[in-house]
Amino acid sequence: MTSPARTASMRNRMEMYSGNALKLGLFGANCSSGRSATLVPERWSASWADCLALARLAEARGIDFMLPIARWKGYGGATDFHGTSLETLTWAAGLLAATTRITVFGTVHAPLFHPLIAAKEFVTADHIGQGRFGLNLVVGWNEGEFEMFGVDQREHDARYAYAQEWLDAVLRAWAEPGEFDFEGKFLKLAGVRAFPKPFGGTRPIIMNAGSSPIGQAFALRNCDAFFTANAASRVSLDAAVRKVEEIKAQARALGHETEVFTVGQVVCRPTQKEAEDYYRHAMIENADWGAIDGMLALKDITPYVIPAEEYAKKRHYFAANAIGGYPYVGTPDHVAEELANISRAGMRGIAVSFVNYLNELPYFCDEVLPRLARLGVREEPMRQPA
């Protein structure tokens, strides 16, 4: 039997095997157009070849993690935003096999996956990556996706009650040394055997991004990492510090230690004007408004239920904020300073997207990473591969 080449303590896993105080990840690269509902021709393809090249580049440049989006159905519009997506667990397994250092998350909708099949898929990916697989557990919010599977979506709070049982079953499958029965309200599992256990005698890190009170409580009770779309840069640094402390205190009160992460969109260019011009060009002037209307309609926001002026504002806000991620737009100095603020606020990391990840990541790594090291929130960046 070959022995594990790597130690994968829970601390190692949370540190993502690096000394970077601020963890940087890439968000949404498995979905067409990533996080930018835009018509620009350079928008992200999400092809496997591009994802693989991106993961290799990201790893070589010291990016800490990749976070996909579990999406089953496009949002429509001229581009059918997210209409093409790679399934996240098989995507993660492929990327983990092709890399050695970067952490890769898989995102699952608890109601759509049997917990024992899912638990084994997570373990398999975790062994492939030698302790670099992370789990993003979501309960779903897009009704059309559930109809497509012929699965009835539970009412909102019951989704989290089910997810709790689902996660408890997965955790037992990961930990129980022998056979076990699981008797819950929703799940009855008899004579369960689940081997092997996750890599290195520990378990994958678990994240969630629930934003409702019940979703947030679920995350803080169960997860190692809580993702909030409310980035530090939206508010003052003091307010962000208070918010992060409040989230961590709530988690502690629920008997858990949770790290706080956020999400954002980066447009970084040599001058502020170039960055702002491109941001406006891609995200506003060439927004895929049909897709944005489709997404808002799924959240019951339509011009039929709110006044036209208010709807126009919401629509603009959604486009301008990369469908729920603060835009970091500007020079390397500007972007680095805003990202460093996230770390100063006590957040552990951020998952960012680009209009075209492969085109834009090299400049970001060349210019922003050394500045983040000088600002004391990341290690010296890795040298560019020859």
Ligand SMILES: Cc1cc2nc3c(=O)[nH]c(=O)nc-3n(C[C@H](O)[C@H](O)[C@H](O)COP(=O)(O)O)c2cc1C
């Ligand atoms: C970083 C991040 C990643 C998310 N990933 C997914 C995903 O892959 N699939 C999905 O259906 N929802 C995803 N969501 C949505 C959340 O899981 C959650 O359902 C949403 O924030 C609404 O909160 P609630 O469930 O508490 O109402 C994500 C949200 C964030 C901020």
